[in-house]
Amino acid sequence: MKENPKSKLIRRDFFKKSAAGIIGFFGGGHLNIALGSQNNFKKPISPTDSNWSVINSQFILKKGITYMNNASLGMPPINVVDSVRSGYEKISKEPLHGKHKLQDRINNNVMPLLAKTFNVNKEEIILTRNASEALFLQTLGIVLKEGDEVVLSTQEHPAALKPWVHRESKDGVVLKYVFIPSPLVSKRDVIDRLMSAVTSKTKAISFCHVTRGGHKYPVKEIANVARRKGVATLVDGAQAVGQFPVDIKNLGCDAYSASLHKWILAPAGSGFLFVRNRSKNYFESPFDLKASTVQSYFNPPGTKDYPVRAAVGAALNFIDKIGLENIEKRCRYLSNHLKNGLKKMKDVKILSSDNPKMSAPGSTIFEKSNLDALESVKIFEDKIGFHIDEHQRDGHNAIRVSTHFYNTTSQIDLLLATLESI
Template sequence: MERDEPARSTGYRSVSRRAFLAGGAAGVASASLSACVPESRDRQAAGVRLTAPAGTGDEAWARVREQFVLERGVAYMNNASLGMPPASVAAAVGAGYEALSQEPLRAKNELSEAIAGRVRPGLAAMLGAEPDELALTRNASEALHIGAFGVRLRRGDEVLVTSQEHPAGLRPWEMRAERDGVRVSKVTIPSPLESADQTVALVEEALTPATRVVAFCHVTRGGHLYPVRRLCALARERGCVSHVDGAQAVGMFPVDLHDLGCDTYSASLHKWFLGPMGTGVFYVRAAARDRVASVFAPGEVEGGAVYRPPGTSALPLRAALAASLEFLEDVTVEAVEARTRHLSDYLKARLAQIDRATLLSGDNREVCCPGSTIFELEGVDAVEAVGLVAERAQIHIDEHQRDGHNAIRVSTHVYNTQAEIDRLATTLEEL
């Protein structure tokens, strides 16, 4: 770490301004959690950064796991609903709010500087975009609404969505149908997905001369992976805007927005990215600005700032994204992908040993994301199973009673272990 500037009288307690502005999660972590962090986080606080673990097994990831402060005895496997940020992120949020209490004006300026100077450029570099193409939001839903309401459409124009969209990917289009006379058509994509080829073919067949937007997930709530690059290319060929919901993708595996070729992309940063709850991002490709108006300044297409929700925002949450970025930059998103793949492969192998379990997330990596796994358990209601597993084994999972399934969803992140998965499998066997 760089030599610290002296901490200001009102600034972040023991945290230097420079460390905070540089996104020094380490320095920020030392401010409020110093009493309860294990030794390895003290090392991190002293400037020793994490590195990408050599391997995908539990042992290689032990040091990374130590960065999380989950209660002992609890296993958290519901990352697809809400991520579990590392201690450095929680500490950065606390430090930001504390600074605001101590000297609001200066803290506001410094937090804003951290967001403009570190968070947006860091996110852009990680997501393969320009900083000016990104607007921070509160979540993916907000971003999806901004995108859907912004697309320039006329009465009778058609928007094609898929059958596996989250309500936030569907509702704004339904509202546009009511308000603007836009037609929404839905293409049924089987769950589990059969192949990328089949998904592209189904979408292609559903396009009509009136289609102006193709809206779809990168990863569905059930963990199925859509062939985003090919779907975006198809949309482009047909003169349609591609509107992608990346809530379940960002942070789980590398995402390169320019390479994907999407026109808009919306994501939560409080799921796989491990950011503070209440953070998300909205992307509009610079060249698509003339087709996607800002809902806040509809006449303007100059620069990406027009897409940013106006007014006072939760600056400490946004500034603390620097700590999530630092964590992912150090560990690397490629290693996160390999580790989450390792864990879900292990889970699938354990589920294959349970006679009553029917796996709905297959082995085909082309259509199956690394982190989320869904399956049915014969004779067991998924919603009841979630409660029972929490009660009996202190393991948090989720249900996936949609797309025609009575499924259980297990979303494992890097901090989970094979021992926790064994415990889950034993608990499921006994249900």
């Protein structure tokens, strides 16, 4: 029996409309991803744009938007989006069994991969919702009494300061703030400034690995000096992990908090807390007074967001396939391109160091005369659809541009041209 020619036309029209719908849903140019070719790329051989185009196609950013605010929230690739969706489907179809399957994946796959990525023991690390939660856990958990001193820099994120202010009010802990200039003068200067505030009453130093403005602190050197003085080191790594390789064991700090939904590109609402096994006696558990392991110290009971936590593995695999060393080179290549353009503008002051030992690869902060940083965020979005951020901190009226590997030099050129025209 012959098929009706009209039915062929109807079916052909259906497939055309279906394909158009898929392309529309994924923002155009992402049909190959929708049909299952996620992560179908090779490690880039150089940091130039042409070597990253296939990797950049793994994202579904809405057409007309250029995203340069990765230091606030990362842009997950499609394999991470699919993993979260799949996790919620498992729980929706089989609530109890789906939950158990996700828990097994987290315990048997995600946690070992997380520990391997940052070179720690699996027993020393727990998942959290973000760096802020991890910072609260480590700050509220460290054993301190009235009159004990804690040294902080003036460049800490508000989320890192808030729990310390709570300890100051509740427990009578003395907070000593140390001014650190922008850009950083040198590694030695940072170490000397922080250590000059240490006294016999100092119990901890709390500081960023990378600040909100992209300044990179010498964590290992600070931790080494502090350890000899019997002082605990608590590090905020929210802006570090994912920009470059981070070997926490080698850093030597006692605790390390981080977000995974920024530069690692994991789902929103994911982070971790690391506490070194040998350092757990510095802390007491807010959940279990009989706790004996790092995980039981800091892991609150109750149901977690299992689909999000399970999808952390997809993000780590994606980053691992590219290589953190390659990501660091690419991010540095892009930020150098931005800085070179900014240097040509007489009314712009760059606050980020050119020295890779003192600046993170991806974030750049700068001031432009007579341009309010907060207003500039809206100007760039309205004029050219660029998402950036302000950095009105530390006495600066700065603009922050955080470029990740999926940005391009042509996008940076457009940003520079627009900045010059304002």
